[in-house]
Amino acid sequence: MNAPCVRVPTEDGEATRRRLADDDLVADGLDIVVEDGRLYVPVTDPDAVPADLDVVEHDVPERETITTPADLLGFEPSYERLGDVVIVDEDDPERAARIAEAIVDSDVRARTVLDRASKVKGETRVREWDVLATVPGEESAAGEASAPGEESAAETEARSPTETVHREYGSEFRVDVAEVYFSPRLATERHRVVTQVAPDERVFDMFAGVGPYAVPMAKRGAEVVAADVNPAAVEYLRENARRNGVDGRITAHADDVRAVAEAYEGWADRIVMNLPHTADAFLGTAVALAGEEGVLHFYDIQHEDDRFGPGERAIREAAEPDYEVRVETRHTVRSYAPHEYNVCLDVRLVHR
Numbered sequence: 166m167n168a169p170c171v172r173v174p175t176e177d178g179e180a181t182r183r184r185l186a187d188d189d190l191v192a193d194g195l196d197i198v199v200e201d202g203r204l205y206v207p208v209t210d211p212d213a214v215p216a217d218l219d220v221v222e223h224d225v226p227e228r229e230t231i232t233t234p235a236d237l238l239g240f241e242p243s244y245e246r247l248g249d250v251v252i253v254d255e256d257d258p259e260r261a262a263r264i265a266e267a268i269v270d271s272d273v274r275a276r277t278v279l280d281r282a283s284k285v286k287g288e289t290r291v292r293e294w295d296v297l298a299t300v301p302g303e304e305s306a307a308g309e310a311s312a313p314g315e316e317s318a319a320e321t322e323a324r325s326p327t328e329t330v331h332r333e334y335g336s337e338f339r340v341d342v343a344e345v346y347f348s349p350r351l352a353t354e355r356h357r358v359v360t361q362v363a364p365d366e367r368v369f370d371m372f373a374g375v376g377p378y379a380v381p382m383a384k385r386g387a388e389v390v391a392a393d394v395n396p397a398a399v400e401y402l403r404e405n406a407r408r409n410g411v412d413g414r415i416t417a418h419a420d421d422v423r424a425v426a427e428a429y430e431g432w433a434d435r436i437v438m439n440l441p442h443t444a445d446a447f448l449g450t451a452v453a454l455a456g457e458e459g460v461l462h463f464y465d466i467q468h469e470d471d472r473f474g475p476g477e478r479a480i481r482e483a484a485e486p487d488y489e490v491r492v493e494t495r496h497t498v499r500s501y502a503p504h505e506y507n508v509c510l511d512v513r514l515v516h517r
Contacts, residue, residue, distance in 0.1 A: 168195055169211040170223040178204035181218065186274060187248055187332040188352070190214060193272070195225045213353075215335030234267040244268065247342065247349045248329030249276040253297070265297035276300050277326045279342070289395035290346035296326045334359075336381045338405050344397040345375055354498045354509065355381070358462050361511075362387050362435065369433040369454050371422045371447060372440040376402040376415070382435075383411035390429060391415060392422040426450045434459040441466040441507055445476065448483035455488065455514050463510045466501050472508045480512055488514040 173181045178199075185191050185206060195207035205223045214220050235241045242264045244253045251268050255261035265278040276299065283293040327343040333352040340347045355377050362368065364386030370379045373391035375398050383389045383406065393399050399419040406412040418425045433454045438444040441464045451461060465476040473495045481490050494511035501507045 166195075166225065166227065167222050168192065168207045168225050169220055170198075170205040170207050170225060171214060172219045172221050172223070173204050173206070175199060175202055175204050178206070182206050184332050185214070185218075187246075187330075188213065188334070189246065193231050194228055196228045198223065198225050213334070217335055232271045234264065234271045234273060237267040237270055238263065242267070245349060246273075246275075247340070247347070248331040249274060250327070250329040250342070251275040251278045252281065252342075253278065254281045261295070261297055269298050269300055276329070279327065285346060289398070291344060291395075292342075294327055294343055299326055333377070334381065336377075336384065336405075337408050338375055338377060338380070339401055339408065340375050341397070341401070345395060345401060346398070347375060347377070350499065351377075354496075357496070358437065358509075358511075359385065361460070366434045367432055367456070368435045368437065369429060370437045370439075371451065371454075372438065372444075373402055373417070374398050374439075376405045378437050378439065379415055379417075380405050380409050380411060383414040384409060387414065387435075389415045390418070390425075390432075392418040392420060392425050394419075394421050422447065423450050426454055429454055431456050436461045438462060439464045441501075445479040448479055452484050452488065452514070455484075455516075457516045459514055460493070461510075461512045461514055463512060464498070464507065465510070466505055466507050469504045469506060472497060472506050473510060476508070476510050477512075480510065484514055486517065488516055490514060 171181060171185060185208060190208045190210060190213060192207035192209045198205040205225060207225050208214055211220045244251050253261055253264050261280045268275055268278050278298040280295040280297050281292060282295045285292050325341060328341040331338045331340055331349060334356050359381040362382045362385045366387040368382050368387045368389045370389060370391040373379050373393045379389045379391040391402060396419040399417050402417050406415045430453050434456055436451050436454055438451055444464055463476055463480060467475055477492060484490050491513040492510060493513055496509045498507040498509055
């Protein structure tokens with residue numbers, strides 16, 4: 166059958182397949198085809214494939230044997246993948262163990278299976294984890310050569326069970342979920358914002374984490390200043406900037422953004438405020454960072470009855486009358502809890 170495929174030279178095939186698999190883009194029900202020195206990897210969503218990869222239509226056969234966790238359990242478990250770490254969220258230890266065993270025995274690629282053991286806690290927004298299963302050597306076979314920028318098998322084995330390398334939209338992020346906050350579910354939202362960035366923009370990421378906004382924005386040619394109160398997150402951010410070749414365009418501060426902002430007053434063309442629940446407390450700082458004209462990406466969590474009103478009112482209170490406030494996008498990111506939504510306001514600030 167004809168299907169959208171990523172076409173690469175065979176020598177780049179395995180590295181490309183892993184990259185697509187980490188973004189859950191490989192179409193599991195179709196076979197990978199090798200023809201005339203090229204590999205054709207079927208993909209689930211051609212629009213989500215990184216721009217540096219070639220997508221073509223190609224005839225590929227359907228795969229006959231794929232074993233999923235649901236095949237082994239008799240029900241569809243809920244889980245998400247972050248690199249080669251699989252995350253479940255189960256209150257029943259016996260059920261969690263059954264799901265972990267099924268994931269390991271299925272065709273899902275996993276080096277570690279984790280269960281959330283606490284809610285996100287504290288100023289650094291980290292949580293506790295239970296390690297349900299580990300599969301040594303899953304990332305790459307012993308003796309297999311690594312492509313540039315990839316880990317060797319020994320380096321993979323040296324990682325802690327909670328650490329992984331996650332890839333999304335052509336960028337690569339090393340992350341330890343026991344040390345930092347990171348959500349793979351927000352990849353599409355991050356990409357939505359990143360694609361708005363123009364070369365030579367000056368971007369301030371106020372709550373940067375390991376760099377999922379900062380790194381791809383720098384890859385688009387922006388100069389980025391990033392701050393985070395979690396020193397571990399900033400160390401990962403700096404490493405991720407190096408991994409992606411943009412360390413010369415990112416300045417990272419391990420500090421409260423309010424302590425950093427004075428040196429950047431009036432500097433930013435674009436400001437990212439991805440700290441739902443409490444970002445409104447930092448709006449005065451964001452306005453101080455804003456230049457003559459720029460865009461603010463303000464994230465919030467609000468009740469379904471008024472998803473955008475509280476955030477918009479807070480922004481106007483902080484910015485007016487010095488700035489004209491133009492709301493360009495009112496965007497619902499995802500459902501957060503019953504009757505509550507994670508939303509984003511893209512707001513243009515124009516100095517009067």
